[in-house]
Structures are given as C-alpha cells and as structure tokens.
Amino acid sequence: MEQGPIFSIQGAEFSYKGASSPAVKNVDLSVASGEWVALLGINGSGKSTLAKMMNALLIPTRGACFVMGMDTSDPELAAAIRQNVALVFQNPDDQIVASIVEEDVAFGPENLGLPSETIRARVDRALRLTGLSEMRRRGSYSLSGGQKQRLALAGALAMEPEALILDESTSMLDPEGRASFLNCLRELNARGITIVQITHRMEEVAHASRIVVARSGEVAWDGSPDFFWEEKCAGFGFDIPQELELLRSLRDGGFVPAGTKPAVHDLLEALCL
Amino acid sequence: MSIKAVNIKYIYNEGTPAAVTALDGISLEAERGEWVSVVGHTGSGKSTLAQHLNLLLTPSSGTVSIDGARVAPGSREARDARRKVGLVFQYPESQFFAETVREEIAFAPSNWGVGGAALDACVAEAASSAGLSPSMLGSNPFSLSGGERRRAAIASVLSMKPDYLVLDEPTAGLDASGVRGLTATFKDLCSKGMAVIHVTHDMEIAMSMSDRIAVLERGVLAVSGTPERVAEYLSERPVKGLVMPPSVRFAQGLREKGVRVPLASRVSGIIEALEEARSRRGR
Amino acid sequence: MKFSNGFSIGQFIPGESFVHSLDPRCRITGMFILLVLPFSAEKPLDFVPAVFCLYVISAASRIPFAKLLRSGRPVLFLIAFTAILNLFWTPGHEVARLGPLRITSEGINLAFCMSLRIYCLVMTAAVLMMTTSPMDFASGAERLMSPLALVKFPVSEIAMMMTIALRFIPTLFDESERIMKAQISRGADFESGGLIKRARAYIPILAPLFIQVFTRADSLATAMESRCYVPGAPRTRLNPLVWSARDTAAMACAVAFVVFSAVWNRYI
Structure with a gap:
C-alpha cells in the first residue's frame, strides 16, 4: 500500500504576534515515513517555529500543514496529531512534569484516558527502549542531564508516536549523554519511527538520511547528506566538522581516494602513503 | 603573577550521611597570559574547582592564593580578591536582572564602589572586549540574540577588570559561529595578559587553544600538562566521558602505521607529517 | 553536579509497612478520625487511648516511636x-x-x-506525612475533594498544580543557589548596610529567579500541551487508587479506637 507522507507542509507561513517579519515563510516540505531528517539552521532561522507547527502547537498563518493527512488547523484533530507526533525539547528540566520517573512517563497516556494496564505496558516499553527501566521508581530530579533527556524521550515514546521531533534535544547534554541519546534515536529509527532532528551541531547529523537547511524562515537547501558534506556545508555558515576538514585535506594531498567517508576509522583504512 | 590552588579537598554535605568528596587533593596554577583548560566528565568536580578559584566555596583542606597572597574564603579580603578573579557561570545570561545591558555590565564595578565617569569607561571597555557593539548598551538584555546575550553576560564579568578569568562551559548551547567567535575573544584577552581558565568537556577546543590542560576524573587530577602530554596520556589510558577530537584519534592511528606525528597537531600539522613520511618513503 | 538529592519536602520515609501500603485516601481520612481521640480527652487519663493508638500506628508503619515523639519538637x-x-x-x-x-x-x-492534645495532634499529622509521599498525598487529596468538582471547583487542576510544584521545588532551589553565587562573584553584598539597603541587595537574585520561573512555566506549558494535556479533561492514572479490604479494615480499626476511647473516657 502506498503510504502518504507523515508531514506535508504546503506554502506555510507563520508570524508571531507583534513581529515585523514572519518567522517562517514559503515553506514546502514533505517527510516520508521512516525518514531521518536533520533540520539545520543557525539561531533564529525559524527551525523551532517549524517544529511547533508540525505538532499543531502553532498553526500556519498562511498555507497549511498536514500531519498524516490531518490538517493541523482543525482543533478537533490536535489530540490525534500530538499522539502521532511527539516533541522533545531542548531543556529536559522544562518538560518533566512528575517527581517520579515512571509517573512522568505515564503523563501523556494518562492524558489520553487509557486504562491503567495499557498505560503500564506503554510505560514499561518506553522505559526499556530508553534504558531507564531500573530507575523507574527514582526521583526524576536525581537523574543526570543525559538520563533526564532520555526520560523526556520515554515520555514522548509512551504516546506510541509515528514520528519524533527533537528540538535541539542534545544541546544541553555532555558528550556521554549526547551519545547515549543518539544511540536511542538510532534504535528507534531502525524500528521505523520517523525522526525530525533540529540541531546546529554538524557532528550529530551523521545518521540522517536527508538534510534540510533553514535560513531566515525559508528552506534554503534540501537533499542528501553526502552531497551536503561535499558541497554545501560551509556555504551556509555551518562549521565544518573536523572529520570533514581532515577528509578534504587528505584528499587534496592525494592521501585518500575520492569517495572516502569522513570518519576517522574509514580515513585510516583508506590511507595510502 | 598567578592564581594557585594547592591540594584542594572539598566534601559536599560534610559530616552528614550524604557527604560526597567532590575534590580530592587537586592542585592547579594559572599564570597571567596563560590559557589553562580544566576538562573532565560531568561530576568530575571541574565546576566545583572553578568555584574555589573564585573563593565561593571554602575547601575542607587546601589553600588558594592569588598573586602570591593566600586568601581565606569568607574573609573580608576574599571579597576584594574575588574582584581579580572573574567567574562566568554556565548559561550566565540566566543571571540578568537589569533593564538594560549597560546596567547589567555596571553591576559588578559599582559593587566595588566604582562610579561616575570611571564606571562609564569600565562599561565601555568591557563591552568592547567582549565584542559587543556600543549600540547594544541601551537595549534590554532579553531582546538580544543568544550569542549577544552570552557576550553581554561575559562583559558583565569583564567589567570588574579581572586578571584571571574562570569560564565554566562558556560556549554551551551556542552555534558554531558563536563558539568560534567567543573562543577568539578569549584568546585575545589571553594575549593581552589575562589568564583564562576554561572549564569544559569540549576536547577539540581544549586541545587547540590551551597552553596547559588539567584532566579531572572523579575529583582527582588524572593528568596535567601540555596538550601533547595530555593526549599521550589519554591515548594510553582513556578517561570515561572524554572524547578525543578526530585529529587526535587520526594521529593515534597514524602512529600505529609508523608515521611520526605529534598527537595534538591540527589538521595542517597532520598533513605536513604525512607529506614528510611520503617523501621519506619515496626516497 | 547534583548534591541536593537529599532535599525533600515533608519528612516522608519510604517503606513497605502495612500503613505505607494503605490507600492515601484511607490514611488521610484515618488521620482526621483519629484526631477525635486527643480532642475528646478532658483529663490526663483520657490520653491513654490516644497515645496507645499512636504507638500501634508507629508499630504498624515501622517508624520508631521515639522518632515519632521527636516530630513534636518544633512546636514545644x-x-x-x-x-x-x-x-x-x-x-x-x-x-x-x-x-x-x-x-x-x-x-x-x-x-x-x-x-x-497539641502534642498528639502534631504526632498524628507527622505519621501521615512520614508514611505518605507528596505525590500520594496529592492524588489522595484530589480524590477526596472530587465531590467539590460538582460545584465547579477545579479539583484536578489544583492536584496537577501540587504535583508540578513538588516537582519543581528542588530545581528552583538549585537555581536560586546558582544565581546567588553568580551575583556574589560579581561583588554583590548581602551583609552590610541597613535594612532597606539589604533588601535592595536581593533584587539581583529575585528578579532573575522570577524571570526563570515564568519562562520555565511557559516552556512547561508548551511541553504539557504537546503531551495532550487539556486542563480539566478527564485523565486516567498509571497507579489508580485502589480501595482494598485492608483499607476497610484499617478504617474499622480507627472507628473502633474512637468508640473504645469514648467508653474509656466515660468510665475511667
């Protein structure tokens, strides 16, 4: 069966009240089921506004946004949309509601009015997927930053969503927390969950199947990561990750053949002296 | 002229069942004009050490001396000595309380009795050192962009004209251009004679900017020295939670292949070493 | 680094005892019933049933009686x-x-x-707080107040407010400590000067704290909305309150104590 896109944004524009120019304008974007889209942009490029649009938290002031075919401007559909598209924000402390880990994971399903046994099954699964099963009775306050963000992810997963939107969700984590969080995402994407990852860290988009660049509210580029690395990265003012800098210098010096991947391991393997 | 922490031991909740040793015999020295990075995983004690340098915490044992004079935390001298040691906390923009950037920057010097024209000069100088344009002084701090806000927060510490600047993850949450710009600002301050003590888990910045690096691991000093020495040590004995930058990992791989290359080199250094190796083999 | 983990509101002591296993509604109602004992006592001997009752509860909740006695110290x-x-x-x-x-x-x-009477009152309340986690207390109170919803009293919203407040107390505690340290390192002085000067010195701490509370509240509201929270809408629970036979038995015991003490007060 041909599946429609998870997200379909059509000519969307959004202006905040009192703002002189729209935060998002002329955006056309379609995301298919199972994709991992990295949405890149510098601060103020409109990428967070786009994320909130995809969760029906903001309704386009012009154009339209459909989530699995449901129009986000229809308030009747908001609950169904939010069940299918879960958001994880930047600061874990701003999204944890309850003092006990498992109670926080249960918050979403509780809002859906599900029976207790169903909630318990969902909580168990979400905690398992995020590796927090052993901490279920712990105080949410006592977790580390990385664990807190995985708790927020578990809370999102308990909604059993089709897609996850991550709004700079790793930017406040240390390298260890970031790695464990990204590992979770990789696992979830392998299970078929669509991921829209908003970030400005180049080294985090290695797993994306597609890269979209937002600039002053518009989609400035949309395409495959390989091509992005080769041609576009520096053009949008993003920092070139050191791996890529290495790759370029090695290739220019004739130390590695063209087509080598920008990872330390691959570079060493391909090295010819 | 230096700031020196000797054998600092610090226990949180000392004397209670919840007591935790955060620092266990740490020594650290930074000369003016020097960039010293303090790196470690979350919970390694690096932020606690930063607060000792600013005399905010009283060590269970050990001493802190500034410009050769030992300062007891909590004393009247401590408050004056603190002025020489600017401390920029993580996410420092969360401390804003004033309605204009100017007032925010003027807070520290006016607490030490600076007023009138001297205060205005202080504010202007701090703003320019932090890379803020004078036109921003009159604006509301909350109307600034993330990067500008961070610069305003740093200016509000620079305005007390410290000789030692302690930075706790100063680039956290900023995008690449913000990180690059701020790092250049700190390097500039450093070359003008200020000591920069940079607390971070970003090994890439630590490796490329520091004169010396101190690695903390669960409250103990694992190793300290030049970036090269630290890279040598960490390649033998990795510390949990610290990820070496790609250039160092690549250099490690090159050594295994018999190419002689310093571990802490930049990409350009690596290419040079490779070219040398190639010409030697070609001969 | 988080070192304030020991910080908790009330003096809840987690446990697996009989009293801990009771429904929070039973514990809250039971406390109010047992308050009759000290209030109906008119002569010293009348306190024998009240003290005996507290002793029994302390045994059934495995909280040492001495600890319970000490809980009255703040009101001495x-x-x-x-x-x-x-x-x-x-x-x-x-x-x-x-x-x-x-x-x-x-x-x-x-x-x-x-x-x-005052001492017994405090001890009875202390038993409740020692055996009931803040979350349990909030959900028990919510259910006990639920009839008020009929007169448009926002019971579930108030319970949610309590839950969130409890969750944020330690976070705000950390935050205020951090802001305070930051301002001290910028030379803020809270010790010298008169009352007004000292009060003014707190502005650089209170203002950022308030700003943070409001921005946090805003972000939290967005996060809750994205997780399908609708104020006042019916919600289910992961751990629904279940009234079991032991709760009925415990209530019966509480009533029996009241009857026993009434008889005791009259004839002894």
Whole structure:
C-alpha cells in the first residue's frame, strides 16, 4: 500500500504576534515515513517555529500543514496529531512534569484516558527502549542531564508516536549523554519511527538520511547528506566538522581516494602513503 | 603573577550521611597570559574547582592564593580578591536582572564602589572586549540574540577588570559561529595578559587553544600538562566521558602505521607529517 | 553536579509497612478520625487511648516511636506558651500562689491536657506525612475533594498544580543557589548596610529567579500541551487508587479506637 507522507507542509507561513517579519515563510516540505531528517539552521532561522507547527502547537498563518493527512488547523484533530507526533525539547528540566520517573512517563497516556494496564505496558516499553527501566521508581530530579533527556524521550515514546521531533534535544547534554541519546534515536529509527532532528551541531547529523537547511524562515537547501558534506556545508555558515576538514585535506594531498567517508576509522583504512 | 590552588579537598554535605568528596587533593596554577583548560566528565568536580578559584566555596583542606597572597574564603579580603578573579557561570545570561545591558555590565564595578565617569569607561571597555557593539548598551538584555546575550553576560564579568578569568562551559548551547567567535575573544584577552581558565568537556577546543590542560576524573587530577602530554596520556589510558577530537584519534592511528606525528597537531600539522613520511618513503 | 538529592519536602520515609501500603485516601481520612481521640480527652487519663493508638500506628508503619515523639519538637515552644497561659489564667480552686498569679487545680489539668492534645495532634499529622509521599498525598487529596468538582471547583487542576510544584521545588532551589553565587562573584553584598539597603541587595537574585520561573512555566506549558494535556479533561492514572479490604479494615480499626476511647473516657 502506498503510504502518504507523515508531514506535508504546503506554502506555510507563520508570524508571531507583534513581529515585523514572519518567522517562517514559503515553506514546502514533505517527510516520508521512516525518514531521518536533520533540520539545520543557525539561531533564529525559524527551525523551532517549524517544529511547533508540525505538532499543531502553532498553526500556519498562511498555507497549511498536514500531519498524516490531518490538517493541523482543525482543533478537533490536535489530540490525534500530538499522539502521532511527539516533541522533545531542548531543556529536559522544562518538560518533566512528575517527581517520579515512571509517573512522568505515564503523563501523556494518562492524558489520553487509557486504562491503567495499557498505560503500564506503554510505560514499561518506553522505559526499556530508553534504558531507564531500573530507575523507574527514582526521583526524576536525581537523574543526570543525559538520563533526564532520555526520560523526556520515554515520555514522548509512551504516546506510541509515528514520528519524533527533537528540538535541539542534545544541546544541553555532555558528550556521554549526547551519545547515549543518539544511540536511542538510532534504535528507534531502525524500528521505523520517523525522526525530525533540529540541531546546529554538524557532528550529530551523521545518521540522517536527508538534510534540510533553514535560513531566515525559508528552506534554503534540501537533499542528501553526502552531497551536503561535499558541497554545501560551509556555504551556509555551518562549521565544518573536523572529520570533514581532515577528509578534504587528505584528499587534496592525494592521501585518500575520492569517495572516502569522513570518519576517522574509514580515513585510516583508506590511507595510502 | 598567578592564581594557585594547592591540594584542594572539598566534601559536599560534610559530616552528614550524604557527604560526597567532590575534590580530592587537586592542585592547579594559572599564570597571567596563560590559557589553562580544566576538562573532565560531568561530576568530575571541574565546576566545583572553578568555584574555589573564585573563593565561593571554602575547601575542607587546601589553600588558594592569588598573586602570591593566600586568601581565606569568607574573609573580608576574599571579597576584594574575588574582584581579580572573574567567574562566568554556565548559561550566565540566566543571571540578568537589569533593564538594560549597560546596567547589567555596571553591576559588578559599582559593587566595588566604582562610579561616575570611571564606571562609564569600565562599561565601555568591557563591552568592547567582549565584542559587543556600543549600540547594544541601551537595549534590554532579553531582546538580544543568544550569542549577544552570552557576550553581554561575559562583559558583565569583564567589567570588574579581572586578571584571571574562570569560564565554566562558556560556549554551551551556542552555534558554531558563536563558539568560534567567543573562543577568539578569549584568546585575545589571553594575549593581552589575562589568564583564562576554561572549564569544559569540549576536547577539540581544549586541545587547540590551551597552553596547559588539567584532566579531572572523579575529583582527582588524572593528568596535567601540555596538550601533547595530555593526549599521550589519554591515548594510553582513556578517561570515561572524554572524547578525543578526530585529529587526535587520526594521529593515534597514524602512529600505529609508523608515521611520526605529534598527537595534538591540527589538521595542517597532520598533513605536513604525512607529506614528510611520503617523501621519506619515496626516497 | 547534583548534591541536593537529599532535599525533600515533608519528612516522608519510604517503606513497605502495612500503613505505607494503605490507600492515601484511607490514611488521610484515618488521620482526621483519629484526631477525635486527643480532642475528646478532658483529663490526663483520657490520653491513654490516644497515645496507645499512636504507638500501634508507629508499630504498624515501622517508624520508631521515639522518632515519632521527636516530630513534636518544633512546636514545644507553642506548647509551653499555651501551658503557661492555661496554668495561670484558669479560674477555679486555688492550690498555689506566685505573687499576683494564682494556680488552680483546674488550671493544672487544663495545661496538662492542652499540652498533650497539641502534642498528639502534631504526632498524628507527622505519621501521615512520614508514611505518605507528596505525590500520594496529592492524588489522595484530589480524590477526596472530587465531590467539590460538582460545584465547579477545579479539583484536578489544583492536584496537577501540587504535583508540578513538588516537582519543581528542588530545581528552583538549585537555581536560586546558582544565581546567588553568580551575583556574589560579581561583588554583590548581602551583609552590610541597613535594612532597606539589604533588601535592595536581593533584587539581583529575585528578579532573575522570577524571570526563570515564568519562562520555565511557559516552556512547561508548551511541553504539557504537546503531551495532550487539556486542563480539566478527564485523565486516567498509571497507579489508580485502589480501595482494598485492608483499607476497610484499617478504617474499622480507627472507628473502633474512637468508640473504645469514648467508653474509656466515660468510665475511667
């Protein structure tokens, strides 16, 4: 069966009240089921506004946004949309509601009015997927930053969503927390969950199947990561990750053949002296 | 002229069942004009050490001396000595309380009795050192962009004209251009004679900017020295939670292949070493 | 680094005892029923059932009785104050005289009873707080107040407010400590000067704290909305409150204690 896109944004524009120019304008974007889209942009490029649009938290002031075919401007559909598209924000402390880990994971399903046994099954699964099963009775306050963000992810997963939107969700984590969080995402994407990852860290988009660049509210580029690395990265003012800098210098010096991947391991393997 | 922490031991909740040793015999020295990075995983004690340098915490044992004079935390001298040691906390923009950037920057010097024209000069100088344009002084701090806000927060510490600047993850949450710009600002301050003590888990910045690096691991000093020495040590004995930058990992791989290359080199250094190796083999 | 993990509101002691396993509604209602005991006592001997009852609860909740006794310490001053008031200002049969002050036998009785009454009251409330986690308390109180929803009283919203407040207390505690340290390192002085100067010195701490509370509240509201929270809408629970046979039994015991003490007070 041909599946429609998870997200379909059509000519969307959004202006905040009192703002002189729209935060998002002329955006056309379609995301298919199972994709991992990295949405890149510098601060103020409109990428967070786009994320909130995809969760029906903001309704386009012009154009339209459909989530699995449901129009986000229809308030009747908001609950169904939010069940299918879960958001994880930047600061874990701003999204944890309850003092006990498992109670926080249960918050979403509780809002859906599900029976207790169903909630318990969902909580168990979400905690398992995020590796927090052993901490279920712990105080949410006592977790580390990385664990807190995985708790927020578990809370999102308990909604059993089709897609996850991550709004700079790793930017406040240390390298260890970031790695464990990204590992979770990789696992979830392998299970078929669509991921829209908003970030400005180049080294985090290695797993994306597609890269979209937002600039002053518009989609400035949309395409495959390989091509992005080769041609576009520096053009949008993003920092070139050191791996890529290495790759370029090695290739220019004739130390590695063209087509080598920008990872330390691959570079060493391909090295010819 | 230096700031020196000797054998600092610090226990949180000392004397209670919840007591935790955060620092266990740490020594650290930074000369003016020097960039010293303090790196470690979350919970390694690096932020606690930063607060000792600013005399905010009283060590269970050990001493802190500034410009050769030992300062007891909590004393009247401590408050004056603190002025020489600017401390920029993580996410420092969360401390804003004033309605204009100017007032925010003027807070520290006016607490030490600076007023009138001297205060205005202080504010202007701090703003320019932090890379803020004078036109921003009159604006509301909350109307600034993330990067500008961070610069305003740093200016509000620079305005007390410290000789030692302690930075706790100063680039956290900023995008690449913000990180690059701020790092250049700190390097500039450093070359003008200020000591920069940079607390971070970003090994890439630590490796490329520091004169010396101190690695903390669960409250103990694992190793300290030049970036090269630290890279040598960490390649033998990795510390949990610290990820070496790609250039160092690549250099490690090159050594295994018999190419002689310093571990802490930049990409350009690596290419040079490779070219040398190639010409030697070609001969 | 987080070192304030030990920080908790109330003095909840986690446990697996009989009392801990009771439904929070049972614990809250039970406490109110048992408050009848100290309040109905009119002479020293009448407190025997009340104290005995507290002793039984302490055993059933595995909280040492000594610990329970210590819980009344913060109100000792209040007790001493009321005792003195009652001792000297109760009219009746004079037994001693201290200058202009008369001590009556009724005064002695009243002072004694009043002190014990307050002490028992505090201990009864302490047992509840020691065996009930803040979350349990919030959900129990929500269910007990649920009839008020009929008169448009926002019971579930208030319960959610309590839950969130409890969750944020330690976070705000950390935050204020951090802001305070940051301002001290910028030379803020909270110790010198007069009252007004010192009060003004707190602005650089309170203003950022308030700003953070409001931005946090805003972000949290967005996060809750994205997780399908609708104020006032019916919600289900992961751990629904289940009234079991042991709760009924415990309530019966509480009522039995009240009856027993009424008989005791009358005949002994």
